[in-house]
Amino acid sequence: MLFSRISLLLLSFILVPTVCAQTFTFTAIPDENESQLQTRFNKVARYLEQELGVDVKYVPVKSYAAAVTAFRNNQVQLAWFGGLSGVQARRLVPGSDAIAQGYEDQFFKSFFIAHHSVELVASSNFPNLNGYTFTFGSKGSTSGRLMPQFFIERNIGKQAKEIFSRIGFSGDHSRTIAQVEAGAYQIGAVNYKVWESAVEKGLVDTSKVRVIWETPAYPDYQWTVRHGVEQTFGSGFEAKLKAALLNMKDPELLASFPRLSFVEAENQDYEPIESVAIAIGLLD
Amino acid sequence: MGDKVRFFGPWQRLTAQLWLLALVALLFADIEVISVDPWAELSRLALGVISPDFFATEFLLSALWQTVNFALLGVAFGIVLGGPLALVYQHPFVAASCAMVRGVHELFWALLFLQIFGLSPLTGILAIGLPYGATFARVFHDILAQSPSTTERGLPFNTDPLSRYVYGRLGHVYPLMLAYIRYRFECALRSSAVLGFIGMPTLGFYLETAFRQGQYSEGAALLMLFILLIGTISLWAKKNLIPVYLLAALWTIPDIGIIDGGLLWRFVFYDLLPPGIQGVIYTQMELSDGLNQFYQWLASITINQALPGVFATVILALSALGLSHLVALIAHLVASQHSGSKYRAVAGQLGLLVLRSIPEYILAFVLMLLIGPSMLPAIIALALHNGALIAFLLVKQEQGITPSATYKKRADFFAYEILTRVYPNLMGLLFYRFEVMLRETAIFGILGVATIGFYIDSAFAEIRYSNALYLLAVTALLNVVIDFSARKLVARQVEDSIAHGRSCIT
Structure with missing residues (x-):
């Protein structure tokens, strides 16, 4: 009786018809402060709706990999990707375009930070990291993993796992800071913007943890639009979208990312990211 | 069944074996305590909890x-x-x-x-x-x-x-x-x-x-x-x-x-098709080249990820099994209505609720700040969670037990009258939870402990689904092997323990 009741319920639930209008869907993971995502990015959606004249919806996701999957499966048509996830997404959906990047993303960088017990001084020369414990950020992060690992391996000439006595993936820039500050790892790699805003807000004790090296500049976050939007939303849609993004001037909207403004970008800008990812074995 | 009552009976033997197994596992486990100063972060955490x-x-x-x-x-x-x-x-x-x-x-x-x-x-x-x-x-x-x-x-x-x-x-x-x-x-x-x-x-x-x-x-x-x-x-x-x-x-x-x-x-x-096989089917790759590439892939992922991952997973789960036993015993003593004042029992049961409700992920996260990023935070988190859960089920079960007229709320009486009655269920539950612990190690993989979950998480992050599938299949097979051998082990030791354990879960 119970079984049949529940199975009937389940059946009705699978057969419930779903209606899906042509909604332009996007996703974004900011590199810091993920609180109130839906509320903040709904405002971005309203702005795009106004500029584009189509229904726009924001879908929150938890990871770069989830964003790439949603993009590939056409569950989102536009995404605010990190450098690496953008490259992954455009490889999986050929014909997709990077159309805009943050002003800061033209010359992004990572900081290497060290616990105060580590006897390395801040320098423009690459530090001798041999034998220390080290934490990256999230596994798919450009500024927390990809570029730091590349610079480490290129400068020291060995694989990361041969250099460090222990390697971790903290999962997030603010956790990298917390773990190095607590000494759980001696050294860590962190997005420079996240570090600067943590210092500014007094969330980090700079007598416990300090910057010892900064990477050369590289391109990072960008807006990527999916191949095929012109067929769905009309020709000229991509250009309209690009203009809307570049003209986003409202500081409240920009603070969600957080970026000063958006500037033009194209796929070629991210070729260095792709070759770095291939060099360290993250892409085939 | 046994006509002679031995001092070192089947339950003692099973307990000793469990501890031996856990101690051997601990020898191989990475349980380094990394001396750290976690107080800044922990005070922020404490501030959050009180506000x-x-x-x-x-x-x-x-x-x-x-x-x-x-x-x-x-x-x-x-x-x-x-x-x-x-x-x-x-x-x-x-x-x-x-x-x-x-x-x-x-x-x-x-x-x-x-x-x-x-x-x-x-x-x-x-x-x-x-x-x-x-x-x-x-x-x-x-x-x-x-x-x-x-x-x-x-x-x-x-x-x-x-x-x-x-x-x-x-x-x-x-x-x-x-x-x-x-x-x-x-x-x-x-x-x-x-x-x-x-x-x-x-x-x-x-x-x-x-x-x-x-x-x-x-x-x-x-x-x-x-x-x-x-x-x-x-x-x-x-x-x-x-x-x-x-x-x-x-x-x-x-x-x-x-x-x-x-x-x-x-x-x-x-x-989901592994490299090589995919090449043969979807591009013009020669069969022999494809098989070669497939073999390279299989050998590399097995040696570099599957085997070390399985080893770390089993070591972690076995260590946690031993510690869970200890936590369950202590937590049960603290929260049982037969061992102390009513207030202590209520406070103890509240403690059990908190410990079994907090996701292991959060527990391990806090412990990692305290004692560093070895396997130890994961072992302790698993033991606290599962020990508390087992103690909770035991406390629920013993509501039906009426102690003898001469019973006093003291540890010796407790050990003699109450613990002996629930012990088969405790062991049954513990072995049943072992499968769960093995599975839960996945969570710590995501936190960075190099269990097989770590490699699976990496495979998903790198969008290499064939790697993920292979590692998931290894995990699943591992569970089949452990499921069958644990049943054999327990069943040989104490024939009806599984039945006891099962009725206790309910």
């Missing part, structure tokens, strides 16, 4: 509601799946398939379904329902096997098979099964919250972000609500209300969206 912010989270009520929805629908789906399977569970193929399905953590099922259904609620419901169905199959089967056959034999000769089954078998054990479903519903609430970690709109979505980003006031508030939700299940999950909740769940679950068969096809017949 919880219940208004920091957007759509909080919806998140609470969806946590219940996913748990309900997941369990319902699990019953629909596991109920019939329980009837054919004696078939080794069914038993092994179920063990394989159970061996994969809900999070990884969800990551697989995410590739096909996206963030549709189907992903979450299937991720809970599938492994829960496999668990229901096994436990219902064991419960049914315990039901006496006397009634069935007394039924008239021409009774139809369905009535025979319902009146003769099910009637006896129906309350047991219902109680087990109730217990699994609590587990499902936890699973439902944890699925938020990968994007389902449940409490875990916000909980994980809050802790990951150091928003401790928000995190503490969410954790308190979650503990409250679990602690008050008996108040709001009334039997008669369940159909209402189920209907409400169907109405209020987010839109399922369109299911694209093409995605399923592409995922199974393209993404």
Whole structure:
């Protein structure tokens, strides 16, 4: 009786018809402060709706990999990707375009930070990291993993796992800071913007943890639009979208990312990211 | 059975073996305590706990509601799946398939379904329902096997098979099964919250972000609500209300969206194919080149990821098993109504509620700040969670025990009268939970401990699904091997312990 009741319920639930209008869907993971995502990015959606004249919806996701999957499966048509996830997404959906990047993303960088017990001084020369414990950020992060690992391996000439006595993936820039500050790892790699805003807000004790090296500049976050939007939303849609993004001037909207403004970008800008990812074995 | 009462009886032997196993595992475990100064971060955490912010989270009520929805629908789906399977569970193929399905953590099922259904609620419901169905199959089967056959034999000769089954078998054990479903519903609430970690709109979505980003006031508030939700299940999950909740769940679950068969096809017949094989089928790769590439891939992933991952997983789970035993014994002593004042028992039981409700992920996160990033935080987190859960079930079970007239609330009386009665159940539960611990190591993989979960998580992050599939298959097989050998081990030691353990779970 119970079984049949529940199975009937389940059946009705699978057969419930779903209606899906042509909604332009996007996703974004900011590199810091993920609180109130839906509320903040709904405002971005309203702005795009106004500029584009189509229904726009924001879908929150938890990871770069989830964003790439949603993009590939056409569950989102536009995404605010990190450098690496953008490259992954455009490889999986050929014909997709990077159309805009943050002003800061033209010359992004990572900081290497060290616990105060580590006897390395801040320098423009690459530090001798041999034998220390080290934490990256999230596994798919450009500024927390990809570029730091590349610079480490290129400068020291060995694989990361041969250099460090222990390697971790903290999962997030603010956790990298917390773990190095607590000494759980001696050294860590962190997005420079996240570090600067943590210092500014007094969330980090700079007598416990300090910057010892900064990477050369590289391109990072960008807006990527999916191949095929012109067929769905009309020709000229991509250009309209690009203009809307570049003209986003409202500081409240920009603070969600957080970026000063958006500037033009194209796929070629991210070729260095792709070759770095291939060099360290993250892409085939 | 034994006519002689030995001092070193079967239970002592089993306990000694358990400890020997755990100690050997600890020898291989990475349990380095890294001296650190965690106080800055811990004081921020403590500040968050004493100043919880219940208004920091957007759509909080919806998140609470969806946590219940996913748990309900997941369990319902699990019953629909596991109920019939329980009837054919004696078939080794069914038993092994179920063990394989159970061996994969809900999070990884969800990551697989995410590739096909996206963030549709189907992903979450299937991720809970599938492994829960496999668990229901096994436990219902064991419960049914315990039901006496006397009634069935007394039924008239021409009774139809369905009535025979319902009146003769099910009637006896129906309350047991219902109680087990109730217990699994609590587990499902936890699973439902944890699925938020990968994007389902449940409490875990916000909980994980809050802790990951150091928003401790928000995190503490969410954790308190979650503990409250679990602690008050008996108040709001009334039997008669369940159909209402189920209907409400169907109405209020987010839109399922369109299911694209093409995605399923592409995922199974393209993404999951290992390198080499994919090349031979979809490009003009020569068969011999393809096989060569496939072999290279297989050798590399087996040697570099699968074997070290399995080793770390087993070591971690065995160490946690020993420590869980200790935690369960102590926690049971503290929270039992037979061992101390009423107030202490209430306080102890509150402590058990908190420890068993906090996701291991959060426990390990805090411990990692305290003692550094070795395997130790994971071992302690697993032991605290599972020890508290076992102690909770024991405390519930011993409500039916009336001690002798001369009983005093002292440790020696407790050990002699109460512990001896619940000990078989304790051991049965502990071995049953071992499978769960093995699966839960996945979570710590995501935190960075190099269990097989770590490599699976990396494979998903790198969008290398064939790697993920291979490692998941290894995990599932590992569970089959452990399931069969644990049953053998316990059954040889104490024949009826499994039955005891099972009735205690209920």
